[in-house]
Amino acid sequence: MLISGCAGALYRNPETTSANGIESSVSQQKKIYAVRNVNIIPMTIENNVLENATILIENGKIASINKAVPEDVDIIEGKGKWLIPGLIDMHVHNMADIDFSSSHPTKGVNLFTDDQDFMLLYIANGVTTAFELEGRVEHFGQRNAIARGSVIGPRIALAYLVDGGDSGNVANTPSDGRQTVRIAKAQGYEFIKVYSHLNIETYKAIIDEANKQEMKVIGHIPNIFKGRTKEAFVPHFDMVAHAEEFSSQTDIYTYKEAQRLAKMAKDNGTWVTPNLSNLVKVAEQARSLDGILHSPNFKYVHPLMQSKWITSNQYNRGTNVERIAYFDKLVDFHVTLVKAFIEADVPMVAGTDAGTSGIIWGFSLHDELELLVEAGLTPEQALASASRLPATWLEIGDKIGTVEVGKYADLILLDANPLDNISNTRKISGVFVNGRWVSKEKIDVMLADLAAKNNLNKDRYDWAKRREYEQR
Ligand SMILES: [Zn+2]
Numbered sequence: 511m512l513i514s515g516c517a518g519a520l521y522r523n524p525e526t527t528s529a530n531g532i533e534s535s536v537s538q539q540k541k542i543y544a545v546r547n548v549n550i551i552p553m554t555i556e557n558n559v560l561e562n563a564t565i566l567i568e569n570g571k572i573a574s575i576n577k578a579v580p581e582d583v584d585i586i587e588g589k590g591k592w593l594i595p596g597l598i599d600m601h602v603h604n605m606a607d608i609d610f611s612s613s614h615p616t617k618g619v620n621l622f623t624d625d626q627d628f629m630l631l632y633i634a635n636g637v638t639t640a641f642e643l644e645g646r647v648e649h650f651g652q653r654n655a656i657a658r659g660s661v662i663g664p665r666i667a668l669a670y671l672v673d674g675g676d677s678g679n680v681a682n683t684p685s686d687g688r689q690t691v692r693i694a695k696a697q698g699y700e701f702i703k704v705y706s707h708l709n710i711e712t713y714k715a716i717i718d719e720a721n722k723q724e725m726k727v728i729g730h731i732p733n734i735f736k737g738r739t740k741e742a743f744v745p746h747f748d749m750v751a752h753a754e755e756f757s758s759q760t761d762i763y764t765y766k767e768a769q770r771l772a773k774m775a776k777d778n779g780t781w782v783t784p785n786l787s788n789l790v791k792v793a794e795q796a797r798s799l800d801g802i803l804h805s806p807n808f809k810y811v812h813p814l815m816q817s818k819w820i821t822s823n824q825y826n827r828g829t830n831v832e833r834i835a836y837f838d839k840l841v842d843f844h845v846t847l848v849k850a851f852i853e854a855d856v857p858m859v860a861g862t863d864a865g866t867s868g869i870i871w872g873f874s875l876h877d878e879l880e881l882l883v884e885a886g887l888t889p890e891q892a893l894a895s896a897s898r899l900p901a902t903w904l905e906i907g908d909k910i911g912t913v914e915v916g917k918y919a920d921l922i923l924l925d926a927n928p929l930d931n932i933s934n935t936r937k938i939s940g941v942f943v944n945g946r947w948v949s950k951e952k953i954d955v956m957l958a959d960l961a962a963k964n965n966l967n968k969d970r971y972d973w974a975k976r977r978e979y980e981q982r
Pocket of ligand 1: 602863
């Protein structure tokens with residue numbers, strides 16, 4: 511049966527106002543698919559492209575490449591197309607059920623997220639793994655819904671954020687820092703995120719305890735290290751979450767300074783998520799919100815977040831020429847930093863900070879890949895930064911991140927070669943999510959339905975009134 515171009519059964523009920531209606535994971539995962547005549551870009555270290563290959567997908571995994579194909583499998587024609595690993599966004603903030611109001615016992619949340627509507631943004635863009643950097647209990651439920659198969663969405667890694675100060679998840683002494691890490695571990699978080707207001711001793715204790723608990727650490731360089739940045743690079747500080755963490759540590763925006771900072775990361779074995787798109791969007795929003803309003807993808811953003819980004823935009827409100835000039839300088843210096851990271855051979859991974867103002871989940875990862883290439887990475891290096899390398903950092907490199915037999919079938923079928931032009935990662939013909947095929951036609955139907963639903967609901971959501979929603 512030839513199913514490429516067929517809408518399939520993923521979206522079953524066009525009457526519903528939700529993009530839900532997923533074929534059960536059991537029936538989906540029983541299906542065997544073969545993509546034939548396809549050019550495979552495996553994204554292994556050697557990355558030898560296999561032309562006109564046939565790949566068999568069975569039980570959610572890559573069963574074989576260029577072996578005999580059993581009868582009665584679903585054939586997807588891959589002629590003239592390119593197959594790459596599903597993409598990984600290493601810095602996201604996901605919408606999930608949340609309580610904005612002052613709670614009372616038994617109340618629960620006051621805003622529900624339709625997880626399928628939300629996760630569609632990732633799937634539509636071939637993002638099959640995401641790293642949530644401000645995990646909370648609701649994200650576990652969301653992840654369970656995906657694991658159960660009732661929602662089709664990416665694999666999700668969860669980091670627990672620890673900051674200093676007096677509100678939120680805070681620790682202001684080394685012993686509190688250690689205990690926070692142990693509790694996070696016991697609750698099921700896999701990673702620790704350190705944040706800007708930690709004091710030096712607590713920061714160091716958190717990182718030391720995280721290592722004892724076998725949790726990797728990602729995060730900000732706390733502000734207190736300005737002028738003594740090198741001291742922040744302690745063993746097991748595994749990833750800096752933004753290029754901005756380096757630019758906030760200095761007032762000298764030269765290549766020489768970028769080299770000095772890059773050496774600190776290199777010497778400590780610390781990786782970097784440059785997150786270039788964030789500051790580009792910040793600078794754009796400081797000028798005007800027209801870019802957001804006219805983005806063709808804004809209609810897919812939940813109406814509450816549309817309202818927030820327009821009516822409560824922290825970059826645009828009270829903006830002035832000095833602020834814009836400062837953001838522009840950061841945008842330029844971050845490119846300089848990436849060049850220094852390349853020269854120093856500091857591993858870089860792609861992350862977007864999706865969920866912050868103007869950064870749309872899923873779509874933004876393609877922006878980030880383009881910016882990384884503009885900054886000096888080759889298209890192949892940029893692709894590695896969103897596939898093999900983050901899978902390695904997350905310690906799931908044996909499961910995802912490359913197209914190899916035995917790995918989970920998280921794959922994107924593209925209409926053009928991304929090694930020629932990184933923008934071709936946007937030319938999606940279909941996506942395999944844990945072995946489930948979602949065609950471009952299916953994606954388009956679901957996106958159109960989501961846009962219509964958001965449009966219908968847009969007057970129901972007002973960021974300023976989020977505390978007043980009363981669900982029960
Ligand atoms: Zn973030």
